[in-house]
Amino acid sequence: MRWVPGSAAYEAGVAELAKRDYRRALDDLERLIVQCLFELTKLGISGIGYKLHEKIGKALKACAEAIKKALLRYNQCAAQLIPSRPALSWTDIMDMVSVADFDLLRDAREDIRMQPWTQRINRRAMNLYFNIKRAHEEVERLNVEIRRLLTFMYDEHADYFHAIAHLIITNLALAHELSLRWEYRSQVHEKIVGRIWQTSCLPGFTGNVLTEHRIGRDTSLNNGVPLPPWAKPVVSAHPVAEDEEVGEDGIPGLSNERDAYHFVNFLDDLGKE
Structure with a gap:
């Protein structure tokens, strides 16, 4: 029996052809987007010459035109489906930064497009939720790593001090080289300690800088070692305002007693055995 327009078999065949065209249009659109992303990745690679930059730029322009045509064809095929699929705009395409976003547009035995987790705003909220959870875990870890870093820096300072004191008599050239390296490391540590101190002053800081x-x-290695330069406050980094009162017990650059007490404990602990 021949299929005639209006028969169930004919309508089912037309619907299947529409789905095939829709899937092909979606595959073509996805392929062009991935190609465009790869070309954009090449632009970020170091060592690319000017001519190659121009070539990649021309390829991106051609790819953009192809994407617009593929997007138009996709919207036409999506409108012919029963039920029809929502049309995509250029902004929607730019937001689809992963292949998973395209996979959600595909047909399945169960229409998953109406599930809450398929909505882009819900997935962003989910990612934000887990990022916040990981951030709390990171804070706990950083409270440990900050103290480890400060301990390592002070122990290294003590090791340099003892090594130079020993070599200054037996090997003056090596002692001079170590002194240069020691000075360089102290400058680096000064920057690190400045960041750590700024972190400790943030609201909600739960760690310490001890x-x-x-x-x-051997704890005796730190005996008799002077405080490193980076353990002393850099007054120039915190200029005192004209109306700021600094008493005999005040520390320039620290606005309240809590910060001053915290900083004094930090310096005192660095000099402990």
Whole structure:
């Protein structure tokens, strides 16, 4: 029996052809988007010459035109489906930064497009939720790593001090080289400590900026070692305002007693055994 317009078999065949055209249009659109993303990735690679930059730029322009045509064809095929699929705009295409966003447009035995997790705003909220959870875990870890870093920096300072004191008599050239390296490391550590101190002054900071003693290290190695330069406050980095009162016990650049107490404890602990 021949199929005639209006028969169930004919309508089912037309619907299947429309789905085939829709899937092909979607595949073509996805392919062009991925190609465009790859070309954009090449632009960020170091060592690319000017001519190659021009070539990639021309390829991106051609790819953009092809994407517009593929997007138009996709919207036409999506409108012919029963039920019809929502049309996509150029902005929607630019927001689809992963292949998973395209996979959600495909047909399945169960229409998953109406599920809450398929909505882009819900997925962003989910990612934000898990990012916040990971951030809390990171804060706990950083509270440990900050003290480890400060302990390492002070132990290294003590090791340099003892090594130079020993070599200044036996090997003056090596002692001079270590002194240069020590000075360089102190400058680097000064920047690090400045960031750590700024972090400790943030609202909600739950850690501390005190050093510890490493397991297996002789605590007497830190005896008699002067404070490193990076452990002293840099007054020039915190200029005192004209109307700021600084008493005998005040520290320039620290606006309240809590910060001053915190900083004094930090310096005192660095000099402990």
